[in-house]
Amino acid sequence: MENVNLDLVHLIQQGAISTYPLLACSVIMLGVVIERLWSLRGAVSSTASLTAELVSLLARGDLKGAADAVRRNRPCPARRVFGDVLAAASGAPLPDLERVADERQFEEIEGCGAYLWVLGTIGSSAPFIGLFGTVVGIMRAFHSMALVGTGGFGVVAGGISEALIATALGLAIGIVALVFYNYLQNRVERIDGALRIGSARLLEAMAAVRRSHGAV
16 A cells, blocks of 8 residues: 655645645734733733722822823833823813723723634634535545546545645644633733723722812
């Protein structure tokens, strides 16, 4: 029986109709994962630490010190949300500050979740792309057997093994994409929770200061 070439590069070349698109999907997936991991790094911890610092400053009525602390903090969702809230704090009633906080939180969370739809799309479609390549490969293998006119499974075994690489590759890419999609989605939800808690504590501190000064 003829030896079947199981070299990975050869198998990918044989299943080009689906393996090349899958390789493109893997490159896109890797780019999105690296970009999101870098963009969201330390967002939860920085939100918690900035919240604690601002609440301490506001408890002493140091609004200017709080604004300076926000400007000194590294760029992150909390810096942008809290910065806008503090910028609107002078003379604005608390309901208006709550509205500003809600709007900025929504904008930041939308930004944090950017490109996650790409991971979700790749995770759900990659196995089907691989399956399509496998079906086409098996069809080619049986067509070759029909042209030869003789032989059994041994004639098409090599072709089928080459075709199955598409399914294996599609499953591998789909699994990795879905794992990172769920992980990053969970991280975005944690950032959302941290921003909501931080904004609530910030507004409570402002309300306490205003009550102590007789403001509304």
